Amino acid sequence: MDLSFGPEYEEFRTEVQQFIAEHGSKSPRQGGARDKEAIAWQKVLIEHGYAARTIPKEYGGFGAEPDIIKSRIIAEEFSKNQINTGLGGQGISMLVPVLLEMGTEEQKQEFIRPTIHGEMIWCQGYSEPGAGSDLASLSTKAELDGDEWVVNGQKIWTSTAHLADWIFCLVRTEPEAPKHQGISFLLFRMDTPGIEVRPLVDMTGDANFNETFFTDVRVPKHQIVGQRGQGWQVANAILGHERGSLAPPDAAQTRLNGVRKLMETETVGGEKLIDNPVYRDRLMKLQGRVLAMKCNDIRLLSARINKTQDAKLAGMIVKLQGTELRHELEALAIDVMGEIGLAYGDNPYLRGNGSWQYQYMYYLGLIIGGGTSQIQKNIISERGLGMPKEPKIEKKA
Amino acid sequence: MEFGLSSEQSLLQDSVTRYLSEQLPLDEVRKVASGDVNDAAVWQGLADLGIPGLLVSEANGGLGLGSLDAAVVSEALGYHVTPSPFLSSAVIAPVALQTAGRCEDLLGSVATGELRIGAALAEGIGARADAGLTANGNTLNGKSLFVLDVDADQYLVATSDRKLYLVAADAAGLSRSPLSTIEKTRSTCELNFSNVDATLVSEDPGVFDKTWDAALVAVAADTLGTAQSALDQAVVYAMQREQFNRVIASFQAVKHMCAEMAAELEPCRAMVWYAAHALDEIPEEATMMACHTKAHLSEVGQFVTRTSTEVHGGMGFTDLVGLHYWFKRAGFNRQILGSPELLRERALSVTTLAA
Numbered sequence: 001m002d003l004s005f006g007p008e009y010e011e012f013r014t015e016v017q018q019f020i021a022e023h024g025s026k027s028p029r030q031g032g033a034r035d036k037e038a039i040a041w042q043k044v045l046i047e048h049g050y051a052a053r054t055i056p057k058e059y060g061g062f063g064a065e066p067d068i069i070k071s072r073i074i075a076e077e078f079s080k081n082q083i084n085t086g087l088g089g090q091g092i093s094m095l096v097p098v099l100l101e102m103g104t105e106e107q108k109q110e111f112i113r114p115t116i117h118g119e120m121i122w123c124q125g126y127s128e129p130g131a132g133s134d135l136a137s138l139s140t141k142a143e144l145d146g147d148e149w150v151v152n153g154q155k156i157w158t159s160t161a162h163l164a165d166w167i168f169c170l171v172r173t174e175p176e177a178p179k180h181q182g183i184s185f186l187l188f189r190m191d192t193p194g195i196e197v198r199p200l201v202d203m204t205g206d207a208n209f210n211e212t213f214f215t216d217v218r219v220p221k222h223q224i225v226g227q228r229g230q231g232w233q234v235a236n237a238i239l240g241h242e243r244g245s246l247a248p249p250d251a252a253q254t255r256l257n258g259v260r261k262l263m264e265t266e267t268v269g270g271e272k273l274i275d276n277p278v279y280r281d282r283l284m285k286l287q288g289r290v291l292a293m294k295c296n297d298i299r300l301l302s303a304r305i306n307k308t309q310d311a312k313l314a315g316m317i318v319k320l321q322g323t324e325l326r327h328e329l330e331a332l333a334i335d336v337m338g339e340i341g342l343a344y345g346d347n348p349y350l351r352g353n354g355s356w357q358y359q360y361m362y363y364l365g366l367i368i369g370g371g372t373s374q375i376q377k378n379i380i381s382e383r384g385l386g387m388p389k390e391p392k393i394e395k396k397a
Numbered sequence: 398m399e400f401g402l403s404s405e406q407s408l409l410q411d412s413v414t415r416y417l418s419e420q421l422p423l424d425e426v427r428k429v430a431s432g433d434v435n436d437a438a439v440w441q442g443l444a445d446l447g448i449p450g451l452l453v454s455e456a457n458g459g460l461g462l463g464s465l466d467a468a469v470v471s472e473a474l475g476y477h478v479t480p481s482p483f484l485s486s487a488v489i490a491p492v493a494l495q496t497a498g499r500c501e502d503l504l505g506s507v508a509t510g511e512l513r514i515g516a517a518l519a520e521g522i523g524a525r526a527d528a529g530l531t532a533n534g535n536t537l538n539g540k541s542l543f544v545l546d547v548d549a550d551q552y553l554v555a556t557s558d559r560k561l562y563l564v565a566a567d568a569a570g571l572s573r574s575p576l577s578t579i580e581k582t583r584s585t586c587e588l589n590f591s592n593v594d595a596t597l598v599s600e601d602p603g604v605f606d607k608t609w610d611a612a613l614v615a616v617a618a619d620t621l622g623t624a625q626s627a628l629d630q631a632v633v634y635a636m637q638r639e640q641f642n643r644v645i646a647s648f649q650a651v652k653h654m655c656a657e658m659a660a661e662l663e664p665c666r667a668m669v670w671y672a673a674h675a676l677d678e679i680p681e682e683a684t685m686m687a688c689h690t691k692a693h694l695s696e697v698g699q700f701v702t703r704t705s706t707e708v709h710g711g712m713g714f715t716d717l718v719g720l721h722y723w724f725k726r727a728g729f730n731r732q733i734l735g736s737p738e739l740l741r742e743r744a745l746s747v748t749t750l751a752a
C-alpha cells in the first residue's frame with residue numbers, strides 16, 4: 001500500500017501549480033462549443049501539455065508519452081483550483097481516441113487538429129428510433145454508388161447535432177450480414193444536402209439533442225473509419241471511453257460539499273438545515289457512498305499503473321453506481337430546499353443558478369444514455385459474475 | 398503508487414482462508430452456534446497461524462503487523478462466519494493497551510491465544526438506561542451490556558466518559574451472564590459490577606477513540622467478507638437451481654439482483670482497504686473513514702445478505718443451507734459498536750467542509 005506518487009512526480013506537481021499560478025486567471029468559468037474564450041484557453045492548455053496531452057505533435061497535440069500519474073496530477077490540481085480543464089464534447093472524448101487507434105493517416109491529419117482545438121464540432125449518430133439499447137439492430141442504410149455512399153434513414157437523441165460541423169455515424173452497409181457484422185462507421189459534414197436536424201426538447205427545458213434525418217446524403221467513399229462491416233468494433237472502442245467518464249467521484253464530492261454548504265447556510269423556521277437530523281443523516285449516508293466510489297477510483301487508478309492488479313469488476317460498476325449516486329445527490333439538495341427546490345428559470349429565489357434542479361434531471365438522462373442502468377446490470381452479471389444470457393426469443397415470421 | 402494488498406497480505410489472507418475452509422465447514426460452525434462446543438478449537442487453530450498476535454508489537458511478543466493486515470484477516474473470518482474472539486482479543490485489547498502503554502505485559506499471552514481479553518465498550522459508545530457504569534477511583538459499580546466474548550479471562554471495560562479499565566473475569570464482585578442474541582457465531586454477555594477493583598488503562602478519551610476506530614474497521618472488514626460470501630453463494634446457487642427448464646441464473650430478475658449486490662459491494666473492498674490504511678498512515682482521516690466505512694458496510698451488508706436470501710428462494714429461509722448465519726452475522730456487525738446513524742453523526746462532527 002503506497003498512496004504517494006513519488007518525488008519525481010511531486011516536481012511535476014509543482015510545475016502544474018506554477019502554470020496555474022501564472023495562467024489560471026485566464027481560465028474561463030464555463031463555455032461550450034464555439035466560445036472564443038474557451039477556444040483561446042484550449043490553445044494555452046495544449047501548448048503547455050494540459051490538454052490533448054498524449055496526442056502526437058503532428059496531429060496538433062502536445063505529444064507527451066502517456067503517463068497515468070501525470071494525467072492524474074493535472075486533474076487533481078485543476079480540480080483543486082477550479083481551473084477549466086479545456087474543451088470536451090463527443091469529438092474530443094470519443095472520436096479522437098478512435099481515429100488514433102483505427103483511422104487512416106489522412107483522417108488523422110485532417111480531423112484531429114481542428115477537433116482538439118475546438119474548431120470542428122462533432123455529434124454522435126448512433127441511436128435510432130428502433131435501435132437504442134439494441135444498437136446493433138440499427139437500420140439507417142448506406143449504399144455505395146460510384147465513389148460515394150448514399151445514406152438514408154433516421155437517428156435520434158443526437159446530442160449537439162444542431163451545433164455540429166460533422167457527424168460520426170453508424171450505418172448499415174451489408175444488409176445480408178449478421179447484424180453485428182453489417183455496420184460501418186462513416187464521417188460526414190452536417191451541411192451535406194439531405195440532412196435535416198429537428199431539435200428535441202428534453203425535460204430540462206433545453207433542446208440538447210435532436211432527431212436527425214438523412215435523405216440521399218452523399219458521402220465520399222473514403223470517409224469511413226475501419227473496413228466496411230467493421231463499424232461495430234469501432235463503435236465499441238468508443239463506448240468504452242464514454243462509460244467511465246460520465247460520473248467521476250471527485251465531481252460527486254464537489255457537489256456533495258455544495259449540498260453541505262447549502263445546508264449550513266439555508267434556514268427554515270430559523271433552524272439551519274444542517275441542524276435537522278433527518279437531512280443530516282441523508283447527507284452523511286451519501287457521503288459514505290461517495291467515499292466508497294472515491295476509494296474504488298483510487299483502486300482503478302492503481303490497477304492501470306500496476307498491471308497485475310485485477311479490478312475488472314470495480315471498473316464495470318462505475319457507470320451504474322456513479323450516475324445513480326449523482327442523481328440522488330442532486331435530489332437531496334432539492335429536498336433540503338423544500339419549495340425553493342421547485343424554483344426554476346427566472347425565479348428570483350433560485351439557489352445556485354438552479355443547477356441542482358438542472359443536474360437532477362440531467363443525471364437522469366445520463367442514467368439512461370450511454371447504456372441504461374439495466375444494460376449495465378446485464379453486463380455486470382454476465383461479464384462480471386459469469387451468469388448466462390437470457391434465451392433468445394424467435395421473431396414471429 | 399500502489400493501492401492494494403501486498404503479496405504478504407494476500408498470503409496471510411490465503412493462509413487463514415485455507416485453514417478455515419479446511420477446518421471450519423458449516424457443520425463446525427453449527428456446533429458452536431448450537432452451543433455444543435465453544436470457539437476454543439478454532440481460536441487455537443488461528444493461534445497456530447499467529448492471528449491473535451497480529452497487532453501485538455514484536456516487543457510485546459506478537460507479529461507487529463498493521464491495520465490492513467487485521468482487515469484482511471477479519472474479512473476472511475467474516476467470509477467463513479468464524480466463531481472467534483478476534484475482534485475483542487486481537488484488535489480491541491492490543492490497540493487499547495498499546496496506545497495507552499499500560500498492562501502491555503499481558504499481550505504476550507494474548508498473542509499466543511492463551512489469554513482472551515473481552516471488550517465492554519458499549520457504555521462509552523452509547524450508554525443505555527438498562528445499564529450504567531460508574532467508576533469511583535478504580536472501583537467499578539453498575540453494569541455493561543453486550544460485552545464481547547463470554548469466555549474471556551479479562552475484560553477491557555469502558556465507562557460513559559470513555560475511560561478504560563481492565564478487570565479479571567473472576568474478580569471479586571464481578572458477575573457475568575451470557576446474553577442470547579440472534580447471532581450464534583459470536584458470544585456476548587452482561588457484566589455486573591459490585592465494588593469491583595479494576596486496573597485503570599486510560600483516562601484519555603483519545604485512547605478510547607483510537608481503539609473504537611480500529612474496532613470499527615475490523616467490523617467493517619468482517620462484513621465485507623460476510624457479504625462477499627453471501628453474494629458468491631447466491632451466484633453459485635443460481636447457476637445450479639433450475640425452474641421453468643432453465644437455471645434461475647438466466648432470469649434477468651435474478652441476474653439484476655446479483656448485479657446490484659456486486660455493484661454495491663465491490664467499491665466497499667477499496668473503502669475497507671483505505672480506511673485500514675488511514676488508521677496507520679493518515680491520522681487526520683482515520684476517524685472519519687472508520688465511521689463512514691462501518692456505517693456504509695452495514696448498509697451494504699444488510700442489502701446483500703437479504704438479497705442473497707431472496708435469490709435462494711424458500712431454501713434461503715431454511716436452516717438447511719445455513720445462509721442465515723451470514724444474514725445474522727451482517728446484522729450483528731451492523732448493531733454493535735455504533736449503529737450506522739450514530740456513526741454518521743460522529744463522522745460529521747469530525748469533518749469540516751473539504752476543499
Ligand SMILES: Cc1cc2nc3c(=O)[nH]c(=O)nc-3n(C[C@H](O)[C@H](O)[C@H](O)COP(=O)(O)OP(=O)(O)OC[C@H]3O[C@@H](n4cnc5c(N)ncnc54)[C@H](O)[C@@H]3O)c2cc1C
Pocket residue numbers: 123124125126127128129131132133134156157158159160209365366368369370371372373374375378
Ligand atoms: C441525455 C442523453 C443523450 C444522448 N445522446 C446521444 C447521442 O449523442 N447520440 C446517440 O446516438 N444516442 C444518444 N443517446 C441515446 C442513448 O444511447 C439511448 O437512449 C440509450 O441507449 C437507450 O436506448 P432507448 O432510449 O432506445 O431505450 P430502450 O432501449 O428502448 O430502453 C427502454 C427501457 O428498456 C430497458 N431495456 C432495453 N433493453 C433491455 C435489456 N436487454 N435488458 C433489460 N432492460 C432493457 C432499458 O433499460 C430501458 O429501461 C442519448 C440519450 C440520452 C438520455
